[in-house]
Amino acid sequence: MPNTNYLQIADDEASTTISQSVATEGVGFVDGKIVPIAEARIPILDRGFIHSDATYDVVHVWENHFFRLDDHLDRFMNGIDRLHMSIDYTREDIKKILARCVVASGLKSAYVEMICTRGVPDGNSRDPRRCTNAFYAFVVPFSWVATPEEQKKGVRLHISKVERISPQSVDPTIKNYHWLDLVRGQYDAFDADADLAVLTDRHGNIVEGAGFNVFTVKGDTVATPGTGVLKGITRKTAIELCAQLGLAVQERDVPTADVLSADEVFLTTTAGGIIPVRYVNDRKIGNGGSTTSLRLRDLYWEAHRDPRLSVPVSV
Ligand SMILES: Cc1ncc(COP(=O)(O)O)c(C=O)c1O
Numbered sequence: 001m002p003n004t005n006y007l008q009i010a011d012d013e014a015s016t017t018i019s020q021s022v023a024t025e026g027v028g029f030v031d032g033k034i035v036p037i038a039e040a041r042i043p044i045l046d047r048g049f050i051h052s053d054a055t056y057d058v059v060h061v062w063e064n065h066f067f068r069l070d071d072h073l074d075r076f077m078n079g080i081d082r083l084h085m086s087i088d089y090t091r092e093d094i095k096k097i098l099a100r101c102v103v104a105s106g107l108k109s110a111y112v113e114m115i116c117t118r119g120v121p122d123g124n125s126r127d128p129r130r131c132t133n134a135f136y137a138f139v140v141p142f143s144w145v146a147t148p149e150e151q152k153k154g155v156r157l158h159i160s161k162v163e164r165i166s167p168q169s170v171d172p173t174i175k176n177y178h179w180l181d182l183v184r185g186q187y188d189a190f191d192a193d194a195d196l197a198v199l200t201d202r203h204g205n206i207v208e209g210a211g212f213n214v215f216t217v218k219g220d221t222v223a224t225p226g227t228g229v230l231k232g233i234t235r236k237t238a239i240e241l242c243a244q245l246g247l248a249v250q251e252r253d254v255p256t257a258d259v260l261s262a263d264e265v266f267l268t269t270t271a272g273g274i275i276p277v278r279y280v281n282d283r284k285i286g287n288g289g290s291t292t293s294l295r296l297r298d299l300y301w302e303a304h305r306d307p308r309l310s311v312p313v314s315v
Pocket of ligand 1: 058208209210211212213229230231232233234235268269270271
């Protein structure tokens with residue numbers, strides 16, 4: 001029997017109690033209501049589902065604090081705007097909804113996704129302007145691109161021959177669900193006995209992988225693709241931390257050869273932070289050490305105690 005005792009976020013902001021049955025598997029926010037994740041459903045005709053006509057963002061909660069929430073909201077609101085979408089909720093409303101979802105889940109560390117879809121068309125119309133855009137969110141336990149144990153063993157990265165969808169077709173700086181190329185790359189990686197794939201652009205420069213950006217370290221210089229990628233919030237943090245360490249950062253084209261000859265390679269993602277890579281295409285990177293990457297990883301987790309970046313989850 002469906003549970004009806006959910007936290008309601010009504011227009012007037014009146015809320016009821018949080019259901020005891022809302023489990024730590026997560027919660028969803030659909031149609032203005034917080035529901036258990038297993039009951040969070042979207043309409044099948046929502047163009048977000050049938051055409052990937054959507055934008056989204058993922059912020060994480062670590063030890064009961066949102067990390068860089070304002071940066072994630074800036075990127076999300078900008079994406080909504082650039083896709084000619086709009087939602088009834090203000091930025092402050094979204095903050096409140098996300099915090100309520102986290103509290104409802106009971107999770108202290110979590111993966112928090114906010115989504116804006118084109119929505120369901122009016123009647124049989126094919127005109128995207130005749131849709132009411134929808135806002136959804138969900139909170140699930142923190143999820144890792146590579147778990148701390150996998151990171152310890154050393155991540156194996158595969159440079160896939162799959163070309164990332166052109167930025168002239170889908171703007172990668174608007175966070176989107178065009179992932180079929182990334183998923184193809186993942187299968188390439190599995191075939192090559194690797195953990196993760198990074199895709200290339202049409203000129204053979206590396207771009208990004210399924211949920212992460214890529215950096216190389218050579219001497220005192222760190223490089224990361226400057227275009228054709230999502231401007232990750234973790235990428236931003238890594239760039240700031242490199243500056244703190246006195247490393248030069250180049251945002252530029254990164255040819256495959258630079259990755260193979262790098263002293264170190266690391267990945268950045270909300271889902272796991274700064275992840276050192278040990279192998280690329282079966283080749284051990286540098287001398288197999290990850291001094292700079294590990295230093296950056298430590299600083300990244302220390303930054304979670306900086307009140308300018310971490311804000312408590314409070315409703
Ligand atoms: C394609 C892509 N690139 C990079 C990233 C990393 O971005 P962030 O550091 O904001 O998580 C993501 C995150 O999901 C992504 O989907």
